[in-house]
Amino acid sequence: MLVVMQEVATEAQIDAVIDRLVGMGFTVHRSTGAVHTVLGGVGPIDQFEPADFEVLDGVQECHRIMSPYKLASRSFRPQGTVVKIGKVEIGGARVVAMAGPCSVENEDQIESSAEVVAKAGASVLRAGAFKPRSSPWSFQGLGEPGLKMIRKAADRNGLLVISEVMNQTQIPLVCEYVDILQIGARNMQNYDLLKEVGKVSKPVLLKRGIAATIEELLLSAEYILSGGNYDVILCERGIRTFETYTRNTMDISAIPVVKKLSHLPMMADPSHGTGRRDSVLPMARAAVAAGADGVLIEVHPDPDRALSDGAQSLYPRQFEELMAQLRSIAPAVGRTL
Amino acid sequence: MLVVMQEVATEAQIDAVIDRLVGMGFTVHRSTGAVHTVLGGVGPIDQFEPADFEVLDGVQECHRIMSPYKLASRSFRPQGTVVKIGKVEIGGARVVAMAGPCSVENEDQIESSAEVVAKAGASVLRAGAFKPRSSPWSFQGLGEPGLKMIRKAADRNGLLVISEVMNQTQIPLVCEYVDILQIGARNMQNYDLLKEVGKVSKPVLLKRGIAATIEELLLSAEYILSGGNYDVILCERGIRTFETYTRNTMDISAIPVVKKLSHLPMMADPSHGTGRRDSVLPMARAAVAAGADGVLIEVHPDPDRALSDGAQSLYPRQFEELMAQLRSIAPAVGRTL
């Protein structure tokens, strides 16, 4: 932690800052340069908010130096984390495909979806039973009956299941049916939910919020890790920018950055990342080329009649085409699919 | 709802779109112009997602025309909503000040805060007992004991209480102690929480998320209204932009825009909106000048020692100064304070 004093800072101001740091439990090292006095401190960095010191008299600027997350940082586990579920490894040599419809709508639809994605080479079936919709008047999902349908369709097709949990009271129920709990972008900072999934023994896929910095994503992962659940998978799914042609702007650069800063696997969701079917293929290719550990793709047997997210769902034949493309790109980054 | 077909759209493509709309329950009006065929539809607009139609063959663009929210729109209650709690009216002629520390820390701190803000003319005491913090290692709030302290301090000083509820399981507890439930920016799209506060009989202050459009804010209000709770107060507290000097960029223009689009009261929180004590006064003045129904201000008896948000908390004397300034601006917009 560093506090840089202003050129004109008085001794009294410097002493006041030192006193406050010492009072918080920091050991302070004072360094008087030609222009500025700089205070370096070692101590309870979690309690140090640079903003609190920047408004003090005589202070020019402050820096935390150490990252505010620990368990999520690459240095905590330099070799990287591989999340293993049965034969599926996320974060390993193989790029993993999770695919399926936005929502489970009925038995036929989910069975047909599962067949399509299994045949094309996906290893995890995705579908939502609890849907966070921006309007209260939109389809909200089938709930528990939906979870049952997903589980059955996955089992019949040799797939794992990932599905979203929207609040902490749903966790026990959702855990009965799924292999991976998904935390949606809107809940990335629902800390009570994060704390609770930190206590379960299922892997958690945590999506980046549309306005979350990479640091905030890692801090949210830290909530889960600090509860004892180390099987956390991160996922880029588009951030909100001024560009409106695509629903979100997919931040592909977050993939190599997260891989550098953290040991956790990092996937990409180009369906939500772009919101447009015609952008999903190029962006899935880009994600794998940039080093993503997997992709999360919306596929629907009949997207034109989907109850939600139809515009971004691939037709079955498009998903097959995508898998073929990814298979040819993976070796360029030393992976398989 | 309007679907504009491409100049080169075939009859078969046009018919396919009409069939799909009719199948969804729309009555379709076809209008063939010199260049484009335009399809207008009346029907279940809540089910209509423009994006779903924009990817159909032959379609150029789609527009929903009617706003996706109903109960939150100005036309639902053109005269505007005034939320009344005892003698306090939010959305009426008087600009309301809600003030207090970020978190309740102990009895002395909250009592001293309550005295300061009551004396300066605030009518509601704000303080958090449950704190959504981006790091799991930061102070998380005192919980129920904190709520008791806030209530006592408010009662002793003739103030109402507003405090945050972070998840739906806390609602009954928080309702025992507060007059207004606060939904924080990070929870603006926590739909399960919104549904539950829609069922209680306490007013709800809903903060705009840092990446939420004005339309999304009104859709989230719609969740609460649709549950039967009509006492909803909205609050601008800064959006996330590329500018980093201030923690967020306070979107003052959202104030007149929301007042035009909706009947709900609209407040402003310049403390979170800027994150810097030295910007709170000018931005609170700006909010009132732009037509805000009230301000939410962080004040701490000793900001330099606050456990959270110290950098943006006003000193007691600054809050007095602010109230004096607001008193002199309010009449310019036909209000009092």
Next chain:
Amino acid sequence: MLVVMQEVATEAQIDAVIDRLVGMGFTVHRSTGAVHTVLGGVGPIDQFEPADFEVLDGVQECHRIMSPYKLASRSFRPQGTVVKIGKVEIGGARVVAMAGPCSVENEDQIESSAEVVAKAGASVLRAGAFKPRSSPWSFQGLGEPGLKMIRKAADRNGLLVISEVMNQTQIPLVCEYVDILQIGARNMQNYDLLKEVGKVSKPVLLKRGIAATIEELLLSAEYILSGGNYDVILCERGIRTFETYTRNTMDISAIPVVKKLSHLPMMADPSHGTGRRDSVLPMARAAVAAGADGVLIEVHPDPDRALSDGAQSLYPRQFEELMAQLRSIAPAVGRTL
């Protein structure tokens, strides 16, 4: 300038950084803390790019410490700059109103505009003869004949003239007719233009670019100041964010921030800042309440028939109403109008 080495940095890495700094002309002060070694340097700070050092082996992070602008900083002229043109003072006790149509269209229109704004109390006539339009097919302005019309209309009504200069070859021509040269938002980083207006003896109003940080705005001002022209007026006119209801998001908080960081006058342009006539009044009031030194307002005698920016141009009676409102707000911030 500070370079913080990583906890694991080797002596060789530290020496390499020191050597490079010394080679650039810095005097380096080494401080070895309990965890990190910190290098502080005094020297040619303009040549120091933190990013260049952050990619070096063993380096954790770098900070420039001193602001990259000098002449534009508040410390260069703590008492603040007042730009004086005849009887008009910008940055003084009086809030200044500059108003007029987006473009000069013909003699009648500009004469009528000048009468309206002079009568309501504006002191400067604004109108463009050279228009930066995003489409090459849009009206591009009248050029020199337009400048003549503006000058005549202003003279007849006792007003000063401000008009935009789009490239450095136009400067001598525009200087013949105007009192203040305007640099538009799109040209805020047109450095060749900035250098040239730095050599003329007319005041320059420099608008903030829609994606420019406050620091970049001050660096662009530095270009003009470093040419010897000290009469620079800054102007907030909206930044680009994800919100689309308003054309831009007016960053009102930039007003107090710029007044704190710099000695230069700071104005606000709510017409471009919002793009909507119905938001101009509340946002102009907000700007003055936040401490703006003046407002730049688009007014048109017949906005429904304006050749450009009609949607954001006030009707004459609205401008009168606005001036009355500003007159009542100014005293609350110790100003007149």
Next chain:
Amino acid sequence: MLVVMQEVATEAQIDAVIDRLVGMGFTVHRSTGAVHTVLGGVGPIDQFEPADFEVLDGVQECHRIMSPYKLASRSFRPQGTVVKIGKVEIGGARVVAMAGPCSVENEDQIESSAEVVAKAGASVLRAGAFKPRSSPWSFQGLGEPGLKMIRKAADRNGLLVISEVMNQTQIPLVCEYVDILQIGARNMQNYDLLKEVGKVSKPVLLKRGIAATIEELLLSAEYILSGGNYDVILCERGIRTFETYTRNTMDISAIPVVKKLSHLPMMADPSHGTGRRDSVLPMARAAVAAGADGVLIEVHPDPDRALSDGAQSLYPRQFEELMAQLRSIAPAVGRTL
């Protein structure tokens, strides 16, 4: 062009809108639906500003329908544009690499750079002689002597030359030395410059501004095309968002979107797009995987001593590695390199 009237619009309001459209030269088609009256118009769409009509009484919303650019749209030349310069084709089957240092610094540096990039397989040498720097105190480029050095180094190594032109007075000079004129991101809306490069017979590479929408990029291309210069190459180089870890956020999705909307070649500049050397390789791979026609890469023989942009310049060996990776990805998208 469509104007949707409000449900409560009066006949007089509808007539007023029709009159105004007819007065502008539009043929208007009125369609009265069950709820809304919709006016469709055919006419001088370039003159139609939706915002101007949206503020009229009784109007709910307006849409332009036709894209505001024509010459830049895919429908103008469905087969796509291939820019040919000698043996190099941009927009053809081969992915093109343009590479070199940010600035030319001296003969040795540029000669060494040219050798490195030619050997690794680039076909165009990039280097700046006129540099747009945000601070007036930073290195501004060598000017004409620099151009001479670049030309010589390119010729000796069988490369073409691309270099930036900052203002219209420099065009003749720069044209003497380069094969492709570059317009930087900061000048994307410097319309006077765009008009002038529209008149020359050299290809122009136009970079997307950091806050420019895809539509604005195509409108700026339209300026050049409308002057008669059809050899325009577009380039994504990062947009400004809230994320600060990377200097900009590279909008990879703009690549497939531009290829769909326009016939012009679309390249990617991951050096400026990320600002960090360690992100350049993954993002260049992502760009090619997403369908980019080429990449623009900063390479420096000794990045640690570069006078500008050192942090984002590749070491020579990294550039070789990148070229090898791109060679293995190109076939997956049906290209070579």
